[in-house]
Amino acid sequence: MLLLIQSATLVTAVWTSGLGPNLRLGLVVVGASVAVAVIELLVGGHTVLGVVGLLNVVLVGAVMGAVVLGVVDQGEVNRQSIVGAICIYVEIGMLFTFVYGAVAAIGAGSLFAQGTDGTPSLRLYFSYVTLATLGYGDYTPAGNLGHTLAVAEAMLGQLYLVTVVALLVARLNLRQRDERR
Numbered sequence: 001m002l003l004l005i006q007s008a009t010l011v012t013a014v015w016t017s018g019l020g021p022n023l024r025l026g027l028v029v030v031g032a033s034v035a036v037a038v039i040e041l042l043v044g045g046h047t048v049l050g051v052v053g054l055l056n057v058v059l060v061g062a063v064m065g066a067v068v069l070g071v072v073d074q075g076e077v078n079r080q081s082i083v084g085a086i087c088i089y090v091e092i093g094m095l096f097t098f099v100y101g102a103v104a105a106i107g108a109g110s111l112f113a114q115g116t117d118g119t120p121s122l123r124l125y126f127s128y129v130t131l132a133t134l135g136y137g138d139y140t141p142a143g144n145l146g147h148t149l150a151v152a153e154a155m156l157g158q159l160y161l162v163t164v165v166a167l168l169v170a171r172l173n174l175r176q177r178d179e180r181r
Contacts, residue, residue, distance in 0.1 A: 002120075006059040007033040013066035029059065046105045053102030060095040064088055077171040085165050089131075092160065096153045097127040103145060113142040131157035 007030040014025075036055055040048050071084035097120075104117035111117045118126065118139065126139050130153045141150045 002056065004030075004033060004037060006056055006063075010059050010063050010066070013063045013070075029062065033059065050102045050106035053098050053105055056098035057095060057102065060091055060098060064091045064095070067091070077168050079172070082165070082168050082172060085168050089157070089160055089165065092153070092156060093124075093128045093131045096131065096149065097124045099149060100127060100146075103149070107143075107145065110142050111146055113140045127153065130154050133158055 036052060040052050067084050067087050071081045074081040100111060100123040104111040129136055130150050133154045141147050
């Protein structure tokens with residue numbers, strides 16, 4: 001079901017970002033997602049679950065790309081471009097959620113040092129806590145890959161906020177100030 005929702009999100013993002021001619025590619029991805037979802041229901045298993053997680057990573061990455069193109073296409077900093085930038089930040093958290101899910105399904109051993117791979121909602125929670133660098137400490141990644149992913153997510157989250165979003169907001173304020181003069 002999640003693959004289908006992600007596919008619909010991709011088609012919507014492609015459509016609203018003005019990439020309508022590329023909608024066929026989005027529909028091909030939707031078809032592939034439906035096929036993989038059916039295989040998951042029929043076959044199951046950790047490997048198939050890992051492939052589903054990786055397909056979700058691809059879908060979220062494609063949505064992010066469509067939103068980036070929509071933001072850049074604005075040609076100016078406005079409220080819509082800032083909302084798009086914030087949507088990309090939210091999608092980064094989703095992207096890492098699915099990466100953690102794929103690692104949990106395919107990898108050996110537990111994803112978390114607490115001895116569990118966690119549920120999808122726990123991985124979502126962990127991803128956003130890491131992205132925002134809150135670091136509650138109730139769940140910590142196990143192993144080198146888990147550590148590397150968590151550090152990469154935290155760094156990306158902080159750098160994105162202090163560069164991209166802050167720069168857009170500052171430019172919006174400058175533009176509004178210039179319009180008042």
